[in-house]
Amino acid sequence: MPELPEVESVRRGLATLLVGKTVTAVHTNWEKVLVGGLDAFNQALTGQTVTAIDRRGKYLLIRFSNATTLISHLRMEGKYQVVAASEPMHRFVHVWFDLDDGAQLRYHDMRKFGRMQLVATGTEMQVGGLATIGPEPNPESFTVADFEAKLARHHKAIKSVLLDQSTVAGIGNIYADESLWRAQIHPETPADQLSHEEAVKLHDVVIDLLAQAITLGGTSVHTFVDATGKRGGFQNELKVYGRTGEPCERCGTAIQKIKVGQRGTHFCPHCQVRKD
DNA sequence: AGCTGCTCCTGGTCGC
DNA sequence: TGCGACCAGGAGCAGC
Numbered sequence: 665m666p667e668l669p670e671v672e673s674v675r676r677g678l679a680t681l682l683v684g685k686t687v688t689a690v691h692t693n694w695e696k697v698l699v700g701g702l703d704a705f706n707q708a709l710t711g712q713t714v715t716a717i718d719r720r721g722k723y724l725l726i727r728f729s730n731a732t733t734l735i736s737h738l739r740m741e742g743k744y745q746v747v748a749a750s751e752p753m754h755r756f757v758h759v760w761f762d763l764d765d766g767a768q769l770r771y772h773d774m775r776k777f778g779r780m781q782l783v784a785t786g787t788e789m790q791v792g793g794l795a796t797i798g799p800e801p802n803p804e805s806f807t808v809a810d811f812e813a814k815l816a817r818h819h820k821a822i823k824s825v826l827l828d829q830s831t832v833a834g835i836g837n838i839y840a841d842e843s844l845w846r847a848q849i850h851p852e853t854p855a856d857q858l859s860h861e862e863a864v865k866l867h868d869v870v871i872d873l874l875a876q877a878i879t880l881g882g883t884s885v886h887t888f889v890d891a892t893g894k895r896g897g898f899q900n901e902l903k904v905y906g907r908t909g910e911p912c913e914r915c916g917t918a919i920q921k922i923k924v925g926q927r928g929t930h931f932c933p934h935c936q937v938r939k940d
Numbered sequence: 941a942g943c944t945g946c947t948c949c950t951g952g953t954c955g956c
Numbered sequence: 957t958g959c960g961a962c963c964a965g966g967a968g969c970a971g972c
Contacts, residue, residue: 777949817941818943
């Protein structure tokens with residue numbers, strides 16, 4: 665599932681494939697993906713040129729020459745590809761954009777969870793999840809002080825607080841589990857019970873982990889590929905996610921899987937000791 | 941205000 | 957073999 669490193673990989677691919685191209689028509693076979701409906705997309709985008717591809721958290725921001733921004737969230741399974749219009753259409757392609765050079769930008773989403781929304785460029789941070797999104801996971805934006813203040817306001821499981829996009833942008837289920845294993849914190853620990861040392865450790869781990877995952881092109885579990893069709897490399901670095909029953913790399917204890925806030929959660933019961 | 945639980949989707953897996 | 961139950965889950969929302 666695309667989390668920040670995967671969305672960043674998609675952004676980089678789209679930047680090379682799409683900038684400078686002009687949309688000549690938009691099509692869909694599942695209109696719910698297009699917030700506001702297909703007609704609005706055709707009216708806003710036909711004849712417009714892609715000027716840049718940005719990203720905030722897990723949201724892609726496709727910029728057009730008429731000061732329109734297409735906000736795209738891939739959710740669970742969304743993927744983009746740019747191919748010749750003559751290529752056979754896969755059954756899970758739900759939105760496709762004709763381009764002026766005979767290519768098509770295709771949006772593929774088996775579960776139909778992803779959404780696209782149009783806004784005036786500059787107003788995107790007022791819309792939906794972007795209105796409450798937290799800092800990007802880099803040392804300049806994401807400070808220990810703000811993180812600790814957030815933790816102090818919540819008594820629910822630390823994993824749930826990491827998944828809250830207003831804490832820090834871009835963490836999903838995989839990187840939440842991986843961060844907590846690296847910081848040696850039990851995922852059910854109440855957020856307000858973390859020590860200062862644990863909060864600092866977790867903060868630093870989150871920044872380093874996401875940066876490393878971006879460098880490796882993201883994590884390909886299930887079906888993730890970037891816009892150029894490339895798989896990521898971070899799946900080889902996973903220590904707990906998808907490793908239920910396998911020995912912990914640090915201590916050899918079998919990795920356990922539990923539910924935390926309705927999410928499948930992987931951890932080492934020996935290295936990540938619960939406290940409340 | 942904080943938190944839980946439900947909804948959207950469908951392919952894959954499992955048990956009978 | 958066929959079928960139904962259940963699982964995976966990000967974000968938005970209702971409701972307590």
